[in-house]
Amino acid sequence: MKPSKAVRNGARALVESLERAGVDTVFGYPGGNVLDVFDCLRDSRLRFILNRHEQGAVHCADGYSRATGRPGVVLVTSGPGLTNTITGLGCANMDGVPLVVICGQVELNRIGTDAFQEADTTGLTRAVSKHNFLIKNADEIPETVAQAFYIATHGKPGPVVIDLPCDVQRAATSATYPERISLRAYHPECAASARDVATLAKWLNAAKRPVIYAGGGVIAADAARDLTAMAEKANIPVVTTLMGIGSFDTAHPLAMGMAGIYGTAAAKTALEKADFILALGVRFNDRVTEGAKTSRGVKIVQVDCDPSAIDKNVVVTMGIVADIKDLLTVVASRVKTASHPDWLSVLEALKPIKPKYVPLHRGVIMPQSVIDAVAEATRGRCVLVTDVGQHQMFAARRFPHSRPRRFITSGGMGAMGFGIPAAIGAAIGGAEGPIVAIVGDGGAQMTAEELLLAARERLPIAFIVMNNGTLGMIRQMQKRYFIGDYSNPDFVLLAKAYGLASARVSDPEKLGAAVAKAVRAKKPYLLEVVVDGEATV
Amino acid sequence: MKTTKSESIYRLNCFVENKPGVLARIVGLISGRGYNIQTLNVGPTEDGTVSRMRIDVLATDRVVNQIILQLRNQVNVIEVTSRRQ
Numbered sequence: 001m002k003p004s005k006a007v008r009n010g011a012r013a014l015v016e017s018l019e020r021a022g023v024d025t026v027f028g029y030p031g032g033n034v035l036d037v038f039d040c041l042r043d044s045r046l047r048f049i050l051n052r053h054e055q056g057a058v059h060c061a062d063g064y065s066r067a068t069g070r071p072g073v074v075l076v077t078s079g080p081g082l083t084n085t086i087t088g089l090g091c092a093n094m095d096g097v098p099l100v101v102i103c104g105q106v107e108l109n110r111i112g113t114d115a116f117q118e119a120d121t122t123g124l125t126r127a128v129s130k131h132n133f134l135i136k137n138a139d140e141i142p143e144t145v146a147q148a149f150y151i152a153t154h155g156k157p158g159p160v161v162i163d164l165p166c167d168v169q170r171a172a173t174s175a176t177y178p179e180r181i182s183l184r185a186y187h188p189e190c191a192a193s194a195r196d197v198a199t200l201a202k203w204l205n206a207a208k209r210p211v212i213y214a215g216g217g218v219i220a221a222d223a224a225r226d227l228t229a230m231a232e233k234a235n236i237p238v239v240t241t242l243m244g245i246g247s248f249d250t251a252h253p254l255a256m257g258m259a260g261i262y263g264t265a266a267a268k269t270a271l272e273k274a275d276f277i278l279a280l281g282v283r284f285n286d287r288v289t290e291g292a293k294t295s296r297g298v299k300i301v302q303v304d305c306d307p308s309a310i311d312k313n314v315v316v317t318m319g320i321v322a323d324i325k326d327l328l329t330v331v332a333s334r335v336k337t338a339s340h341p342d343w344l345s346v347l348e349a350l351k352p353i354k355p356k357y358v359p360l361h362r363g364v365i366m367p368q369s370v371i372d373a374v375a376e377a378t379r380g381r382c383v384l385v386t387d388v389g390q391h392q393m394f395a396a397r398r399f400p401h402s403r404p405r406r407f408i409t410s411g412g413m414g415a416m417g418f419g420i421p422a423a424i425g426a427a428i429g430g431a432e433g434p435i436v437a438i439v440g441d442g443g444a445q446m447t448a449e450e451l452l453l454a455a456r457e458r459l460p461i462a463f464i465v466m467n468n469g470t471l472g473m474i475r476q477m478q479k480r481y482f483i484g485d486y487s488n489p490d491f492v493l494l495a496k497a498y499g500l501a502s503a504r505v506s507d508p509e510k511l512g513a514a515v516a517k518a519v520r521a522k523k524p525y526l527l528e529v530v531v532d533g534e535a536t537v
Numbered sequence: 538m539k540t541t542k543s544e545s546i547y548r549l550n551c552f553v554e555n556k557p558g559v560l561a562r563i564v565g566l567i568s569g570r571g572y573n574i575q576t577l578n579v580g581p582t583e584d585g586t587v588s589r590m591r592i593d594v595l596a597t598d599r600v601v602n603q604i605i606l607q608l609r610n611q612v613n614v615i616e617v618t619s620r621r622q
């Protein structure tokens with residue numbers, strides 16, 4: 001495509017640049033300081049999705065990105081539009097999800113005057129984004145957009161914010177989209193040294209009780225297959241983090257399940273008793289290490305594309321800054337086949353990954369059984385999106401996760417309200433269905449407004465509201481339960497009001513059929529499942 | 538100045554792109570981790586597009602290493618070195 005030399009306004013230059021960057025969908029919400037861009041969106045190739053809240057727009061773009069691997073794009077207005085994106089940005093930033101978020105701004109000469117709907121965008125988003133830009137000249141627009149996509153998707157991915165004053169949107173420019181991106185100071189390319197590769201192979205071959213500890217970085221690097229090949233070659237058990245779910249098939253004999261306070265016994269023991277841990281794309285989150293800063297006697301090799309992830313929370317024996325896929329490819333040929341029978345039998349004894357539970361009250365649905373019903377109805381083949389709380393941990397632990405980008409959850413931030421919009425974003429991204437969103441009754445009310453979008457776009461999503469009548473995770477954590485006055489709307493009516501088909505089930509005998517109906521509906525469907533409020537993770 | 542056993546003053550020497558917002562970003566990165574900047578000195582270099590920042594922080598070597606790695610991760614940071622004072 002020949003870059004156009006024509007003069008047009010900044011808004012059009014922006015939209016053209018988004019097209020050049022390969023964007024197909026933009027989520028967002030309009031406002032006074034971004035109207036010129038909206039005018040241009042109208043006759044562009046971009047599909048614009050009108051959310052009902054800017055937080056929903058960012059979570060949608062985030063779900064779109066997690067499901068497809070492509071960066072998500074958001075367009076919002078200045079001031080309140082921007083401040084409403086903060087939670088979504090923080091969530092994407094923590095979990096390393098590439099987004100480009102563009103927001104309008106007041107005129108350049110009014111910045112800093114407390115103008116109507118002015119907010120200090122770069123100041124507000126600094127701590128919740130990977131990078132941000134304030135564009136002061138329309139000539140900078142194409143180059144900045146190109147850089148924003150590059151930064152969002154290279155190194156550890158993350159959200160990038162572009163602040164675009166409304167007079168810059170209206171200013172004329174003939175600047176064209178760059179053929180090549182040149183960033184003076186940011187060079188995230190990385191590769192392991194031959195020596196590090198040799199040391200890693202040597203330690204792996206010598207290990208008696210090796211474990212691979214796989215995180216979200218494996219999925220971001222598109223290295224799930226390489227991980228499986230490596231684990232199989234030397235019979236190394238694999239533990240994942242919450243974010244690493246999907247990087248290794250939980251039905252695989254070497255799968256030990258998820259680490260962390262809500263993790264499996266096999267995973268805990270594997271990490272505790274290992275003499276060698278190969279940590280891939282993890283940051284040793286405090287939910288897993290429970291504050292331990294150093295490792296006792298065990299050799300740890302940490303591989304990450306982000307140099308600052310190495311040693312961040314746990315001091316490791318060796319850190320390798322490399323692309324995980326590249327590294328696994330070169331190491332695989334040097335790793336000797338091994339069987340580790342004693343080690344594996346110790347861990348085998350601690351399985352199953354799916355914990356047993358005892359029904360607490362006769363005739364009341366246990367939350368665990370809802371996840372099992374979804375697994376059964378979909379035969380494990382669905383995109384499973386969660387909100388945050390007990391239901392999230394049940395979904396993480398019990399579902400047969402087999403492929404990357406099919407379990408979508410807010411890990412680092414744990415942002416309630418993520419589930420409904422993220423599922424919508426995944427559906428809009430074209431994720432192979434069915435798509436099932438598991439949400440708590442608390443989180444469902446944080447972004448319920450986006451249900452309207454699911455109905456309008458006729459998206460094949462089953463929203464399953466696990467209604468335990470309480471903020472379950474909080475009830476479980478509090479010594480003396482107190483959350484003030486808590487009550488719920490009628491979720492079935494709420495869904496109807498938004499235009500979704502809906503139903504309620506509270507009888508354990510009817511659960512299977514109700515869930516099957518919801519996930520096979522191939523249309524937006526909300527199923528409220530009344531579950532036992534006393535269950536704990 | 539009161540220092541705990543393992544903490545000392547480190548001087549970070551940063552070369553950064555001379556662009557608006559870079560100073561705030563770097564200061565925010567350090568103060569956002571709860572560390573106090575003891576001295577801060579920013580000035581031009583011969584290359585007008587590059588600024589030099591000298592930042593003294595009181596921290597352990599582990600924390601300083603983390604700060605350096607995170608500074609290097611910044612899109613506008615060209616080079617960072619450190620010296621224990």
Ligand SMILES: Cc1ncc(C[n+]2csc(CCOP(=O)(O)OP(=O)(O)O)c2C)c(N)n1
Binds near residue numbers: 444
């Ligand atoms: C935005 C936000 N606010 C507060 C919290 C703290 N929090 C974590 S889990 C939880 C309870 C969630 O309740 P619900 O949505 O009903 O799910 P359940 O735990 O019952 O499955 C709360 C309040 C949070 N994670 N996110």
